[in-house]
Amino acid sequence: MAGLLASGWRSTPLHEVVLKVHQRCNLACSYCYVYEHADQSWRDRPAVMSPEVFAAAVRRLGDHVRRQGLRRIRVVLHGGEPMLLGAATLGxxxxGVRAAVPETCTVRVGIQTNGVLLTEAAVRTLRDHDIAVSVSVDGVAEDHDRYRVTHAGRGTYTAVSRALELLAAPAFRDGFAGLLCTVAPDTDPARCYRTLRDFGPAAIDFLLPHATWSTPPDRGPGVYGRWLTGAFDAWYDDPDPVPVRLFESTLDLLLGGASRSEQIGLSPVALVVVESDGAIEQVDALKTAYPGACATGLHVAHDDFDTALRHPGIVARQLGAGALCAECRACPLHRVCGGGHYAHRYRPETGFANPSVYCAGLRLFIDHVRARVHADTRPLPGG
Known part of the structure; x- marks a missing residue:
C-alpha cells in the first residue's frame, strides 16, 4: 500500500454507502447471497441497526463528504428487507442521512426491497421523504415464484406486481428507480426483458447469480452468456427500450467509455457497507466466497470511511487492470470484461487472482454485443 501511495496513486472517494438497517428478511430466496452462502455472520448481528450505530454511520458519511469535497453521494437503506422497519421509520x-451531510452535496437516498410490503400508504410515505425505490423481481410470474418465495414456500409475484403497478402510477413514478433481476438460465430471456419493461421502471439491471470457483453456477457459464445475448437482443431491437445498466455499460466500454456496473469493466468500485452492528465492510456479494470475506476490521464507532478506502480489499477493486490476474491481463477483452464481478473470481487456492467463473459466458456475451455494434456501424458503401 505504501508503494502505491508513493507512486502517486490515490483512492477514489465513496460514491455509495449501503446501510444494513434491517438484517432479517421476510422471504427465503433460494439464491440469496446473505442467507444461503458461505458467510453466515448475519446470525450474530442485531436484527435492526440501533440509533447509536446509525448516528455514528451518518456522522462518518458527513465527515467523508466534507473531507473529500463531494458534490453527490448515494445512500441505500438495505437489508435483509428494509421495509420490515416500516416506511415511516425509513423516512x-x-x-437523518440528509441532515448529516453538508448542503453542498446532493444526497440520493434509496431502498432495495423485495416489494412484498409496499402498500399505497407505504409508497406515499417513501415518496414524501424522497426515497427512491428499487425492487427485486425475476421476470414472469412462474419464474419469479420458483425462487422468490416466503418462508412458507409461497410465491410472491402477485404481491410484487401489485407493488410495481403502484410505483408506476403518475403520483409515484418519480420515485420508481428500477428493477433488479437475477438471471435464471432456463428461462426465456426475451420474455423476461419484455415483462420487466412493461412495468415501466426507470431502469433494469440483470445480475448473474453469485458463484465462485469453489461453488460454481448450476449450469455451465456459456448457458448464462447465451441468456444474456438473448436478453440483449430483445433490448437492442426494442424501439422504445428501458435502460439496462449491464447492456449500456458493455456498449460504452466497447466504444471506449467507462462502466457503471461492478459486473463488468475496470471502473473503480467506491462503495462501503455498514452492517447493522456498525461494522464497515466491503460489498456484501463477497459473502459468497468464504466467511469473513467482506470484513475490514473497521467500525463506525472508531473508524472513518477514508480509512476503509485504504483497506487492501477495497484498494484491489480500485486498481483497474493492476488487480487482474496474468491470464486476464493477457486477454484482449479484459478492458471490457474487467475480469467480471470480483466475487466471481474467488478460488480457495489463489483468492481473487483468477478469471471470473463466468469467463466463457462473458466472452460469448461481449463478442455478441461487439458483433451487433459492428454490423450497425459499418461505413456506408462509397463513404
Whole structure:
C-alpha cells in the first residue's frame, strides 16, 4: 500500500454507502447471497441497526463528504428487507442521512426491497421523504415464484406486481428507480426483458447469480452468456427500450467509455457497507466466497470511511487492470470484461487472482454485443 501511495496513486472517494438497517428478511430466496452462502455472520448481528450505530454511520458519511469535497453521494437503506422497519421509520432515517451531510452535496437516498410490503400508504410515505425505490423481481410470474418465495414456500409475484403497478402510477413514478433481476438460465430471456419493461421502471439491471470457483453456477457459464445475448437482443431491437445498466455499460466500454456496473469493466468500485452492528465492510456479494470475506476490521464507532478506502480489499477493486490476474491481463477483452464481478473470481487456492467463473459466458456475451455494434456501424458503401 505504501508503494502505491508513493507512486502517486490515490483512492477514489465513496460514491455509495449501503446501510444494513434491517438484517432479517421476510422471504427465503433460494439464491440469496446473505442467507444461503458461505458467510453466515448475519446470525450474530442485531436484527435492526440501533440509533447509536446509525448516528455514528451518518456522522462518518458527513465527515467523508466534507473531507473529500463531494458534490453527490448515494445512500441505500438495505437489508435483509428494509421495509420490515416500516416506511415511516425509513423516512426518518432518510431525513437523518440528509441532515448529516453538508448542503453542498446532493444526497440520493434509496431502498432495495423485495416489494412484498409496499402498500399505497407505504409508497406515499417513501415518496414524501424522497426515497427512491428499487425492487427485486425475476421476470414472469412462474419464474419469479420458483425462487422468490416466503418462508412458507409461497410465491410472491402477485404481491410484487401489485407493488410495481403502484410505483408506476403518475403520483409515484418519480420515485420508481428500477428493477433488479437475477438471471435464471432456463428461462426465456426475451420474455423476461419484455415483462420487466412493461412495468415501466426507470431502469433494469440483470445480475448473474453469485458463484465462485469453489461453488460454481448450476449450469455451465456459456448457458448464462447465451441468456444474456438473448436478453440483449430483445433490448437492442426494442424501439422504445428501458435502460439496462449491464447492456449500456458493455456498449460504452466497447466504444471506449467507462462502466457503471461492478459486473463488468475496470471502473473503480467506491462503495462501503455498514452492517447493522456498525461494522464497515466491503460489498456484501463477497459473502459468497468464504466467511469473513467482506470484513475490514473497521467500525463506525472508531473508524472513518477514508480509512476503509485504504483497506487492501477495497484498494484491489480500485486498481483497474493492476488487480487482474496474468491470464486476464493477457486477454484482449479484459478492458471490457474487467475480469467480471470480483466475487466471481474467488478460488480457495489463489483468492481473487483468477478469471471470473463466468469467463466463457462473458466472452460469448461481449463478442455478441461487439458483433451487433459492428454490423450497425459499418461505413456506408462509397463513404
Amino acid at each position: 426518518r432515517l432518510a431525513d
